[in-house]
Amino acid sequence: MKLTRIAQLGAVTAVAALALAGCAANESTAGQTSAPDTGPALSGTLSGIGASSMGAAQEAWIAAFQTDNPDVTVNYAAEGSGAGREGFQAGAADFAGSDRAFTLDEIAAGPFDGCAADSGILQLPLYISPIAVIFNLEGIDSLNLDADTIAAIFAGTITNWSDPRIAEQNPDVELPDLGITAVHRSDDSGTTENFTDYLFQAAPSVWTWEPDGNWPATPVPGEAAAQTSGVVAAVSGGNGTIGYADASRAGDLGTVALKVGSEYVPFTPEAAAAIVDASPLESGRESYDIAVELDRTSEAQGVYPIVLISYTIACETYADAAAAALVTPYLEYISSPAGQDAAAAGTGSAPISDELRSKVDAAIALIS
Amino acid sequence: MTTTAPARSQPKATLRLGDRVFSRTAVAAGLMILVTLAAVAIFLILRSIPAFGATSEDASILPAGENFWGYVWPLVFGTVWAAALALVIATPLSIGIALFISHYAPRRLASTLGYIVDLLAAVPSVVFGLWGILVLAPAVQPIYSWLVENAGWFPLFAGPVSATGRTILTAAIVLAVMILPIMTAICREVFLQTPVLHEEAALALGATRWEMIRTAVLPFGRSGIISAGVLGLGRALGETMAVAMVLSATPGLVSFALLQSANPQTIAANIALSFPEAYGVNINVLIATGLILFVVTFAVNAFARWIVSRRREFSGAN
Numbered sequence: 069m070k071l072t073r074i075a076q077l078g079a080v081t082a083v084a085a086l087a088l089a090g091c092a093a094n095e096s097t098a099g100q101t102s103a104p105d106t107g108p109a110l111s112g113t114l115s116g117i118g119a120s121s122m123g124a125a126q127e128a129w130i131a132a133f134q135t136d137n138p139d140v141t142v143n144y145a146a147e148g149s150g151a152g153r154e155g156f157q158a159g160a161a162d163f164a165g166s167d168r169a170f171t172l173d174e175i176a177a178g179p180f181d182g183c184a185a186d187s188g189i190l191q192l193p194l195y196i197s198p199i200a201v202i203f204n205l206e207g208i209d210s211l212n213l214d215a216d217t218i219a220a221i222f223a224g225t226i227t228n229w230s231d232p233r234i235a236e237q238n239p240d241v242e243l244p245d246l247g248i249t250a251v252h253r254s255d256d257s258g259t260t261e262n263f264t265d266y267l268f269q270a271a272p273s274v275w276t277w278e279p280d281g282n283w284p285a286t287p288v289p290g291e292a293a294a295q296t297s298g299v300v301a302a303v304s305g306g307n308g309t310i311g312y313a314d315a316s317r318a319g320d321l322g323t324v325a326l327k328v329g330s331e332y333v334p335f336t337p338e339a340a341a342a343i344v345d346a347s348p349l350e351s352g353r354e355s356y357d358i359a360v361e362l363d364r365t366s367e368a369q370g371v372y373p374i375v376l377i378s379y380t381i382a383c384e385t386y387a388d389a390a391a392a393a394l395v396t397p398y399l400e401y402i403s404s405p406a407g408q409d410a411a412a413a414g415t416g417s418a419p420i421s422d423e424l425r426s427k428v429d430a431a432i433a434l435i436s
Numbered sequence: 437m438t439t440t441a442p443a444r445s446q447p448k449a450t451l452r453l454g455d456r457v458f459s460r461t462a463v464a465a466g467l468m469i470l471v472t473l474a475a476v477a478i479f480l481i482l483r484s485i486p487a488f489g490a491t492s493e494d495a496s497i498l499p500a501g502e503n504f505w506g507y508v509w510p511l512v513f514g515t516v517w518a519a520a521l522a523l524v525i526a527t528p529l530s531i532g533i534a535l536f537i538s539h540y541a542p543r544r545l546a547s548t549l550g551y552i553v554d555l556l557a558a559v560p561s562v563v564f565g566l567w568g569i570l571v572l573a574p575a576v577q578p579i580y581s582w583l584v585e586n587a588g589w590f591p592l593f594a595g596p597v598s599a600t601g602r603t604i605l606t607a608a609i610v611l612a613v614m615i616l617p618i619m620t621a622i623c624r625e626v627f628l629q630t631p632v633l634h635e636e637a638a639l640a641l642g643a644t645r646w647e648m649i650r651t652a653v654l655p656f657g658r659s660g661i662i663s664a665g666v667l668g669l670g671r672a673l674g675e676t677m678a679v680a681m682v683l684s685a686t687p688g689l690v691s692f693a694l695l696q697s698a699n700p701q702t703i704a705a706n707i708a709l710s711f712p713e714a715y716g717v718n719i720n721v722l723i724a725t726g727l728i729l730f731v732v733t734f735a736v737n738a739f740a741r742w743i744v745s746r747r748r749e750f751s752g753a754n
Contacts, residue, residue, distance in 0.1 A: 120712070150715035249599035249697065254685055256713035281713060282687075285499065289698040291600055291684040294709055298569070298681060305574050306600040 111139035114394045118144070118152030118165025121258050121314070122195045122378040125411035126165065132410055133401050140394060149258060156182065156381055162391045163399070164381040165195075167258030169359035172352055182391070183383035190356045190435065192428050194402050195378035195411065196418040198340035199259055200315040201324040204303050205229065205244065210334065212237045214327035215270035221310060222250045222267065223274060224290070229308060237327075244308070250290035251302045251311035256281040259296065262362075262376045263312045269364040270373065314376070315340075316416025326374065329367035337418035339372035345421050346371050356384060356431035358424075375418070385436050396435045403428045477730070484724035486717055495717040497710060499688060508725050510690045512732060514700030517692070518604055518679065519672035522611035527665060530616055534623035539649060550624060557617035565681030568610040569602065573682065576609075577601030580695045592694050602684040604699040610678050615668035622667065626660030627653055659744045666740040673704075673733050680705035703729040 116126070123146035130142045147155075149166040153174075156164035159181030169191040180189065201218060203211065213221075217233050220226040226233060230245045253260045258281065265279035277284040283292070293302040296313045303311045303321060315323075315335050325332040333339055346368040350359040364373040382399060386392040401407045408419035420428070492498040498507050533553065537546045577600065584597040630653045638648040654661075685701035693699075703725050711722055 148712035148714075150713045154715055247596075247599070251600075254680075254701075255709035282497075285686060285688050289686040289689075291598065291602060291697045292686065293602075293684065294680050301569050302600050302602065302684070305569070306577075309599060 110137045114142045116144045116163045117155035117161040119149040119167045119378050120146040122165040124415045128410045128414040166379050169379050184385040184387050187383050187385035190382045190431050191379045193377045194380045197376045198315040198335040199374040200318045200335050201312050202318050202321040203310040209322050212325050212332040219267045219271035219274035246308040249309045252283040254292035254294050266364045266374045335372045340375045340418035341421045343371040399432045480727040484727045487720040487724035495721050497718040510688050511703045513690050515702040521608035522672040525612035526615050530619035533620045537624050538627040553617050553620045561678045565678040568682035573601035594693050598697040605694040607679050607683040611672045615671050619664040619668040622664035626657040630656045676704040676708045680708045
């Protein structure tokens with residue numbers, strides 16, 4: 069008797085707790101860096117699809133934006149860059165996130181169903197994330213390596229940590245006589261594409277494979293791991309392993325300082341933003357199509373060449389004016405210092421520099 | 437002279453509303469299964485057609501110079517090899533556990549052990565994947581090193597050994613742990629069904645406990661063991677997340693080596709890893725590999741059923 073009554077009470081409480089938990093709206097308490105309030109209250113739904121590399125940053129931006137504009141719901145589906153570009157072209161998404169910009173041929177061919185007939189396509193590099201080369205050697209936190217050495221390690225021509233090519237760049241470090249295991253991504257990924265692009269540009273005599281999201285099959289394979297977390301787990305779990313992953317996940321693994329010009333640069337958010345500024349924009353594009361052609365061989369002071377740029381893609385003129393009314397303040401927030409700092413705090417990305425911001429803001433002003 | 441009375445016609449059974457509703461519902465449920473299976477098969481076939489004739493210009497996922505069949509053959513090899521290894525590891529274990537539960541253990545221990553094995557089936561496959569990369573792989577890596585050093589002449593144990601232990605053998609061990617509960621449950625049920633008369637007859641003729649099991653229980657349960665094996669194999673062939681996380685795979689590789697870093701990839705893990713960034717004809721190619729997996733599983737099931745039907749008259753199911 070007593071047991072059933074208690075059990076009934078417990079069951080009602082559990083059901084009530086579960087049901088009421090669903091009532092919570094998408095709001096975050098505690099003071100956040102909030103966007104300045106501009107104009108009348110916004111309302112509606114905004115949907116975006118795109119790269120998972122930007123996923124965590126988008127979550128931070130969405131949380132802050134929805135706190136300031138409680139009647140707006142922003143959804144970002146991190147289904148991948150390919151899905152994002154396709155969804156944007158089909159008009160299913162108001163904005164897209166992609167690890168590479170649309171090529172000029174793709175823009176000319178279209179169609180872009182969410183945009184008005186002869187609208188341009190805005191491509192804004194709003195998420196810059198350094199990619200760290202991580203390794204696991206006992207007692208060693210940092211190594212200096214140049215591009216040729218790194219390429220040789222990942223191509224399988226250098227197989228031992230005590231190789232003279234590594235030792236001569238690190239005279240103060242005691243390198244063990246241990247075999248090198250190179251870890252790469254097993255899934256198609258923007259991180260791989262940017263890393264192989266660096267190797268291809270900076271060490272073309274050693275790394276002869278075209279940059280691609282899939283690791284090339286022909287070099288000595290090394291280990292393959294699924295996603296950033298898999299690579300970090302594989303590098304942490306082995307001894308003498310080396311891999312590449314988004315810098316925010318490097319944790320306390322050892323990292324490599326890359327040779328730029330005559331000095332060795334470790335990864336920092338400022339150095340990552342610096343390479344974007346030091347690189348030219350792709351030619352033949354409109355002023356609002358800010359596709360950066362990363363110059364990974366740049367010898368400018370203090371740049372870190374292995375970065376991943378995730379573009380936010382929007383229409384210049386939307387077919388639906390309501391979408392434009394929501395996309396514009398959202399993108400303005402993302403490019404603002406507050407937004408960039410929110411992403412940097414949450415994901416370790418590099419906030420964009422002021423000169424890039426002025427170009428981005430000029431482009432956003434064209435949205436209608 | 438005997439006369440046979442004319443066969444009386446069967447009296448017609450009275451059909452009430454309840455009977456009609458029940459029989460129609462049962463028929464509908466049966467048809468629903470067939471319809472669902474047909475729908476899945478039609479979806480797979482229709483979406484795969486563009487992939488069969490694709491070249492690497494149409495579908496960037498195909499390596500240069502290869503067509504779809506060159507792409508899918510190493511994946512089929514990897515899938516079947518990993519599943520076969522898992523089955524080889526799991527079958528003796530599950531038969532042993534089932535025999536222990538049904539014939540050797542005291543009653544209370546038997547029911548507790550049965551409960552724990554069933555609980556293993558409730559663990560999600562992602563959790564198995566995490567356990568594989570974080571616990572199992574580092575734990576078996578020293579064993580692999582030892583094997584490569586001392587038994588490296590054997591082709592399966594050829595070096596160079598993987599530094600992290602994430603090889604196809606590790607993936608097979610994880611798969612074996614995953615298919616163990618279902619195989620054990622079926623074997624246990626079948627062994628418990630052995631007619632007590634057969635067992636007592638064997639014991640009365642002077643057999644020891646093991647001889648009794650060997651002569652009375654195992655032959656009776658043979659078709660059950662084979663069904664258990666087929667179910668386990670089906671699960672191992674299709675297992676996605678655990679393999680995708682644990683296995684360090686090189687696409688396009690066909691190799692029997694168990695302890696190296698370069699391993700063949702399985703179809704399901706390949707789809708899981710490649711799908712998020714796939715677009716256009718690449719999606720068709722991935723769905724076509726799914727169709728091939730469907731066909732392989734179907735063929736394996738049909739083969740196993742044929743084996744069972746050949747021995748039908750000896751199986752204890754009659």
